[in-house]
Amino acid sequence: MTAPVPRLEIRNIVRSYEGRRVVDDVSLSILPGHVICLLGPSGCGKSTTLRMIAGVEMQDAGTIHVDGQLVCDTVFRVPPERRSIGLMFQDFALFPHLSVAENVAFGLRGPKPEQRARVAALLERVGLSHHIDAYPHELSGGEQQRVALARALAPRPRIMLMDEPFSGLDNRLRDGIRDETLAVLKEEGTSVLLVTHEPEEAMRMADEIALMRDGRIVQRGAPYNIYNAPADKAAVAFFSDINVLTGTVRGALTETPFGQFLAPGLPDGARVDIVFRPQHVGIDFDRAGRGPNPTALQGTPARAVVERARFMGSESLVEFRLDHDGQVLKATVPNVFLPKTGTPMWLSVRRDRCFVFPSGG
Ligand SMILES: Nc1ncnc2c1ncn2[C@@H]1O[C@H](COP(=O)(O)OP(=O)(O)OP(=O)(O)O)[C@@H](O)[C@H]1O
């Protein structure tokens, strides 16, 4: 079997402003019907990448293909309206003087009865049939968002580019609209490139996440893999709070208050960071100055005292000060766990949830 042709493929895209590469050799492909999230901090080049794919801005180098056909290189350029690409942005700006039906029909061509049928079907799908003749100012934010989705989908684009489309909605509304939007996009078989700087949104929506930083894709993979096999310390930190222990390599091992960690492939004297998430810190009570026995999974426990404990709703966050060197580590515990400041306890770290990276860089 031959590999399927990607719906969208961008290769080695570069864009500079005033001599600074804000998009620096980015390559990405999306299979038909797949959702890819471009996830990264503010200013890393996400929107610029989307604008080049949409065709409203031109790259300095690199190519863009849709269904195997060249859409744009640095010489040839298919205009934006002929790329079969739908757009949805944060300020999705419905036309205020057009009704809901007219907004959705805006990009449609061809016989009127077919247009009407497509508009009716989409409004039915997003649950707005009863608002077909309303005007945008008569709708709630969430309803306007659904009209914008229907409008973007009406011409059956092969690709949807979405730039933080949910960030204008309040939190509780957002989860529902995200799931609903995803369901509609999957039904339509549209390939989606969704830009966000929120890891939860990416995890919720994406078949695959492309992690972007300083104009480059630093890692790409299924949400589970990005979360559990992060490329570097910043990739761990992007998804959650982190704890970091530092150490020096001796014979491919490094000593920590939690025992030895493997540091394969790193030379003696190299500094390493051992990175782990607060939810992977185990907590045991102190029994007359003794903690639990070391295990292969949990390593050696280290004694610490409670610095501060806070209730966060679905979990409690407890900060501990290690006896060993006074370093503060964070642990999260489901539900309510609020030990008094100064209580001695024993911490351990899930070995299979620790990541060892060279320091710095
Ligand atoms: N037209 C422009 N002229 C000069 N610099 C620009 C221009 N457009 C974007 N930039 C710069 O390029 C960098 C990337 O911008 P971009 O809008 O792609 O970031 P982003 O990842 O979408 O960020 P955010 O999450 O805040 O939307 C930023 O430093 C920005 O200031």
Ligand SMILES: [Mg+2]
């Ligand atoms: Mg942006």
